Amino acid sequence: xxxxxxxxxxxxxxxxxxxxxxxxxxxxxxxFSFGLLIFQPAVFSTVGYMLARMAGKPAPDLIYVIxxxxxxxxxxxxVFTSFFDINNDRRHGTLELIVGSPTSLTTVLxxxxxxxxxxxxxxxxxxxxxxxxxxxxxIPLRNHPYIIVSLLVLFFGFWSIGVFLAHFRVASRxxxxxxxxxxxxxxxxxxxxxxxxYLPRWITWLSNSIPLRWGVTGLNASFQQELxxxxxxxxxxxxxxxxxxxxxxxxFLSKKVHDMIRVTGELSSV
Amino acid sequence: xxxxxxxxxxxxxxxxxFYSIRGYWRQKKHPVxxxxxxxxxxxxxxxxxxxxxxxxxxxxxxxxxxxxxxxTGGKATIFGHDVTRDTQQxxxxxxxxxxxxxxxxxxxSALDNLKYFAELYKLAPETIENRIKEMLEVVGLTxxxxxxxxxxxxxxxxxxxxxxxxxxxxxxxxxxxPTVGIDPIGSREIRALIKELVQRGKTILLTTHYMYEAxxxxxxxxVVNHGEIVALDTPAxxxxxxxxxxxxxxxxxxxxxxLQHELANLKDExxxxxxxxxxxxxxxxxxxxxxxxxxxxLERQIISNIEVRNAxxxxxxxxxxxxxxx
Numbered sequence: 284x285x286x287x288x289x290x291x292x293x294x295x296x297x298x299x300x301x302x303x304x305x306x307x308x309x310x311x312x313x314x315f316s317f318g319l320l321i322f323q324p325a326v327f328s329t330v331g332y333m334l335a336r337m338a339g340k341p342a343p344d345l346i347y348v349i350x351x352x353x354x355x356x357x358x359x360x361x362v363f364t365s366f367f368d369i370n371n372d373r374r375h376g377t378l379e380l381i382v383g384s385p386t387s388l389t390t391v392l393x394x395x396x397x398x399x400x401x402x403x404x405x406x407x408x409x410x411x412x413x414x415x416x417x418x419x420x421x422i423p424l425r426n427h428p429y430i431i432v433s434l435l436v437l438f439f440g441f442w443s444i445g446v447f448l449a450h451f452r453v454a455s456r457x458x459x460x461x462x463x464x465x466x467x468x469x470x471x472x473x474x475x476x477x478x479x480x481y482l483p484r485w486i487t488w489l490s491n492s493i494p495l496r497w498g499v500t501g502l503n504a505s506f507q508q509e510l511x512x513x514x515x516x517x518x519x520x521x522x523x524x525x526x527x528x529x530x531x532x533x534x535f536l537s538k539k540v541h542d543m544i545r546v547t548g549e550l551s552s553v
Numbered sequence: 554x555x556x557x558x559x560x561x562x563x564x565x566x567x568x569x570x571f572y573s574i575r576g577y578w579r580q581k582k583h584p585v586x587x588x589x590x591x592x593x594x595x596x597x598x599x600x601x602x603x604x605x606x607x608x609x610x611x612x613x614x615x616x617x618x619x620x621x622x623x624x625t626g627g628k629a630t631i632f633g634h635d636v637t638r639d640t641q642q643x644x645x646x647x648x649x650x651x652x653x654x655x656x657x658x659x660x661x662s663a664l665d666n667l668k669y670f671a672e673l674y675k676l677a678p679e680t681i682e683n684r685i686k687e688m689l690e691v692v693g694l695t696x697x698x699x700x701x702x703x704x705x706x707x708x709x710x711x712x713x714x715x716x717x718x719x720x721x722x723x724x725x726x727x728x729x730x731p732t733v734g735i736d737p738i739g740s741r742e743i744r745a746l747i748k749e750l751v752q753r754g755k756t757i758l759l760t761t762h763y764m765y766e767a768x769x770x771x772x773x774x775x776v777v778n779h780g781e782i783v784a785l786d787t788p789a790x791x792x793x794x795x796x797x798x799x800x801x802x803x804x805x806x807x808x809x810x811x812l813q814h815e816l817a818n819l820k821d822e823x824x825x826x827x828x829x830x831x832x833x834x835x836x837x838x839x840x841x842x843x844x845x846x847x848x849x850x851l852e853r854q855i856i857s858n859i860e861v862r863n864a865x866x867x868x869x870x871x872x873x874x875x876x877x878x879x
Contacts, residue, residue: 298672305669309660376655380717383621384673385645391673545623548571548616551655 295394298386303398306368315367316402319360324406328352328413331476347503349414351476354437354499356406358475361445362466364399369452369459378453379550382541388453389446389537396445400438407434422506429505429515436519437502440494443526447533450540455549473499494529497522561632561725561756562595562618568626569613569780587613589780590627595758597724600751602771603760604870610780611760612651615727618758619649631725645674648718652730654710656717659703663694663713666702667720674721688716692746708739715746725756732766744770764867774866776873783877788866795864795872798824799840803833803847804858811855819843825872836868 331348372378381391414420422430452459473495474482482490490496501518504511544550569588575581588610595601603611616622618629620640628635634642650656658666664685671681689695692712702710711731718726728747732740740763747770750757761767767774768788776784776791784791805812812833816826822843825836837843840861850856 297678301665301669301672305658305661305665308665309658375658376651376653377658379616379621379651380649380656380670381673383619383644383647383649384670385641385675386673542623545621548613548622550621551651 295390299394299397302391302394303401306364306395306398306402309368309371316360316364319363320356320403320405321409323359324352324356324410326352327355327476328410347478347506348476349418350407350410350502350506351499353407353410354475354495354502355470356410357400357403357441358470358495359466360403360406361396361399361441362448362463364402365396365445365449366452366459366463368395368399369449370456373456373551376551382544382550387537388541389450389533392449392453393442393446396442396449400441400445403441404438423508426505426507426510429510430502432519433498433502433505433515436522437495437498440498440522440526443494443529443533447529447536450533450536454540454543455547469493469495472496475499478503492525494522494525497525559597560594561597561599562593562601562629562758564594564614564618564627564629565592566627567591567614567617567624567629569610569617569622570625587780588617588624591777591780591782592627593775593782593785595756597756598751598754599772600747600757600759600770602767602774603758603777604762604764604767604774605777606874607762609777611777612729613780614777615649615651615729615758615760619647619727620644645721646723647725647727648721648723649727650711650714650718650729650731652733654707654734656714657702657710660701662699663689663702663705663716664698666713667698667717670717671720676721684720684722685716688719691719691749692716693742706739708735708742711735711739711743712746715743715750719750723755725758726750728757728759730760730762732761732763740766764865764870768866776870778874778877779879781877784869784873791869791873792864792866795836795869797838798836798864798868799838800862800864800868801835801837801840801843801847802860802862803835803856804860805831805833805856809855812850815846815850819846825875827871836864836872 328349328351331352335348369378372381382388415422448462448465451462470476472482472486472490473493474490475495479490479496479500497518501515501522504515504518567588568586568590571585571587572582573585575583591610591614593601603614605611613622617624618631618636620636620643623637630636631643632646636643658669661669667685667688668681671685676684685698686695689698692715694709694712694716697705697709702713705713715728715731718728731747732743735743744766747757747759759767759770771788773785773787774791775782784794803812816823816833816835819842822837822839823835824838827834835843844859844861847856847859851859
């Protein structure tokens with residue numbers, strides 16, 4: 284019996300696997316992806332490194348700008364690939380097929396965002412390679428578990444904000460394009476490439492509402508020789524908490540978006 | 554008389570209004586009524602056709618019935634479920650294709666496309682492989698399934714669309730212009746596939762621009778114009794509307810005044826007249842009288858050829874559209 288049930292799938296892994304495989308196949312030969320995942324973060328890291336060195340910054344701050352380049356790569360990858368994915372689906376008529384299927388739109392967007400962040404991890408891994416092999420920075424063994432947890436927390440933050448923004452991309456072509464303008468403001472507000480304390484105080488309330496700001500601070504803290512665990516725990520907890528708020532808002536937003544696109548007919552490009 | 558249990562699609566006074574933005578500085582929302590107060594039902598196992606000019610509201614209707622668009626007014630049910638509310642009950646039971654080469658991932662193989670949609674339709678993992686194999690065989694794409702879809706011809710892509718729409722074994726299938734842009738042999742293959750779907754007991758809503766296709770396939774046809782159903786009947790009954798009319802096609806090398814003069818004299822016998830570059834088409838209830846008058850022109854080679862035939866479904870369609878266009 285092959286008829287679909289329309290109920291929740293028992294095992295989501297094959298769907299996640301298929302979606303990731305599709306995302307990779309769709310851009311395996313894309314020059315744009317190469318630029319986004321490797322070239323752009325490399326430029327950010329190099330420029331950041333040079334600026335930090337000219338300013339006479341000590342080693343951890345140098346690490347900060349290089350790892351920040353990797354985070355920037357992840358962020359850009361998520362922002363732009365999600366944009367191109369949905370635009371392509373809209374143009375090729377597959378967005379209608381996705382929305383018209385028994386799988387909820389939010390599930391598809393969540394899995395896609397996950398796949399895009401996973402692809403974006405290439406930038407992060409490269410930045411680690413640069414830090415360890417090029418700059419000979421040794422990360423003490425006791426920091427390793429904290430760095431891994433920080434990366435997972437950051438990944439979760441990326442995912443929550445990514446799924447949230449993806450709904451605006453589906454909602455209409457105009458709002459979808461506006462999301463692209465968030466690339467650099469969010470990178471600055473979440474202090475990807477410099478310590479958060481450098482931001483003016485009057486803007487910090489806005490930064491604090493972005494889970495990535497806490498995730499990045501946590502990741503930076505986990506690189507420090509002298510770990511302050513209480514601060515680290517606080518960063519992780521806040522990042523996860525803010526991420527959950529985004530997911531909660533997304534839950535309510537998803538129904539609104541689903542109804543809205545059914546009124547406006549914004550699913551196809553015609 | 555339709556049995557209520559056999560009704561798969563039931564549409565009552567369905568309406569859809571879109572708003573287009575006009576102006577640059579002072580933007581104003583302008584309502585466009587894409588579908589106006591349409592009502593019809595489709596029974597189980599029926600192949601129901603919708604024909605009409607571009608922008609008539611066919612695709613909008615299909616999209617409302619596919620739960621992709623919300624109606625502005627009226628009501629539509631699929632298997633007794635409301636299209637506005639019960640999307641989760643309806644979606645697993647319907648399949649749809651939209652015409653042209655849209656609706657597939659060109660950079661992926663047919664196999665990957667089908668696997669992805671099988672996942673979206675939550676097919677049981679153990680059945681996916683067999684079901685894809687079966688569908689590829691049905692549409693005649695076995696052996697080409699590993700090729701990228703972008704290398705497929707339009708006909709192959711359309712057959713893949715059908716495989717995708719059939720993958721989850723839906724009871725109701727919407728086919729929106731399935732043969733658009735396909736060569737005659739490819740179109741014939743698609744029509745054969747559609748007939749096979751009907752034989753398998755599927756209910757089908759087909760939209761098309763091609764009258765011969767509608768006539769060959771459909772049990773009933775709705776003619777849609779400006780968002781309204783202006784005629785709805787079996788192909789045979791629709792043709793009866795023009796059964797007392799004949800069509801005379803006159804081939805003329807150039808526009809000639811002698812012919813125009815003759816036709817002006819015959820205006821009482823002409824139901825409808827249409828001109829194109831080198832042909833004049835006349836609908837008449839009295840072909841003998843017209844042929845007599847034109848015989849002299851044919852003899853003098855003012856006109857090169859005359860054909861007389863019965864009115865076709867296309868002629869009826871043109872007549873219905875003409876009468877319903879303000």
